[in-house]
Amino acid sequence: MFAKKSTKPDASQCVREWDGTLAQKGWWHSFELPDGRVIDGVCDLKGMRNRLAQFPIPENLAGKRVLDIGAWDGWFSFEMERRGADVTAIDCWDNERFRYIHQELGSRVDYRILDVYELDPARIGRFDIVLFLGVLYHLKHPLLALEKVCALTDGLAAVDSFVVTESHKRKGRAPDLPTVEFYEIDEFGGQFDNWVGPNVECLLAFCRTAGFARVELRSVLRHSACVACHRRWEPAPTSPRHAPPLLLKVEHNANSGINFRAAADDYVSCWFQAEEQPLKREDVKPEVDGYGSQVIFLGRQTGGEWHANFKLPPGLAPGWREVRLRTATSGFSNAMRIAVDVPARPEALAITGLCDGTSWIPNQLELAEGATISLWVTGLPESADRNNLQVCIGGMRLAVEYIAAPQGDHARQMNVRAPLGAKPGDYLLTVSIGDVGSAPAPVKFLPAKG
Secondary structure (H helix, E strand, C coil), X not given: CCCCCCCCCCHHHHHHHHHHHHHHHCCCECEXXXXXXXXXXXXXXXXXXXXXXXXXXXXXXXXXXXXXXXXXXXXXXXXXXXXXXXXXXXXXXXXXXXXXXXXXXXXXCEEEECCHHHCCHHHHCCEEEEEEECCHHHCCCHHHHHHHHHHHEEEEEEEEEECECCCCECCCCCCECCCXXXXXXXXXXXXXXXXXXEEHHHHHHHHHHCCCCEEEEEEECCCEEEEEEECCCCCCCCXXXXXXXXXXXXXXXXXXXXXXXCCCCCEEEEEEECCCCCCXXXXXXXXXXXXXXCEEEEEECXXXXXXXXXXXXXXXXXXXXXXXXXXXXXXXXXXXXXXXXXXCCCCCCEEEEEEECCCCCECEEECCCCCEEEEEEECCCCCCCCCCCEEEECCEEEXXXXXXXXXXXXXXXXXXXXXXXXXXXXXXXXXXXXXXXXXXXXXXXXXXXX
């Protein structure tokens, strides 16, 4: 027996029908003008109001900044302005219909022609609310675009996208497998700029991976899903059941330094102790300068402390930033600092002392297993770390295992491992950051005793 074939048009057929209607009407959005005229577009007023109502956006937006990405004719931009917001609208092309409505309404919306990949907080600032409606599936690099959106968002991003509703179950697990269809040419609706079709789970995963702290599926409409993406965690419990965690160490997960780049895909590693046991990944809520980020790895160490990795929140301004975390049932931990796009250029470096890290005999090192050199260096910038410091002997770079915290103008201690394959002999050791280096210091490598 065969199932009855659905008479409802699929998404691709709907796109073709919308294109036909757009060709007839000329307008994508509908409008009510102050003089009573009504512009009838492809999207009717009831549908657009319902679409916006899927998101937790207040009626009163006085004092708020709103960004509308992919504004098209501009109904959502002007609606945000009607609610009292200071609105910036961007699109990748100059739409004369937007400018017409702008004039008819006497609008103050700031209309800019920009590509989504050009968007940067340094260029246009940050916004309390970002509208990203019906844009994602038109982009060849959807995850990169969502990271741009996240960087611009100070509070809420309203993300609405076409989704594939066919279920792809993960074997042995309840949630749908995150999947995305890729349209190389015009397979979806005959439009060459329809690039991707994520399913709902993939859209949510995209938003989490882009750097949002909380991602909430608000609704699934006929062919689209509405997702509220928040930069900050929900408020900590007013009556926590557990003590705050103790943050032990924070560093770059790839190079063990304290320096991060906002423009890179950098991840933070942190180690902490927590009273709450056991912990799941979703229980741990780290943040950097107030912006939360989803934990992508959580592991228990042999000593009992926890290790967590999370994405550096997008859009951080250059400077020293505070990292802290809490659990679902605790307040926030102590804070530790990282450097984001902080220049590390010293005026001058000088080695004031050098010795065997075990025997403390000056200017020599016994080449025993695990041998380390301890040295003291002046002139190091505060942002000097295990990654940007270069300690070299005879053209070989030594791994920095430890660097002491700054203490005014005092020399800072460093411990470095002996180079692999080192032979006994006399060498010269140098310390540098970038193109600023110290004078060489002599060190004698001695064969291991016994």
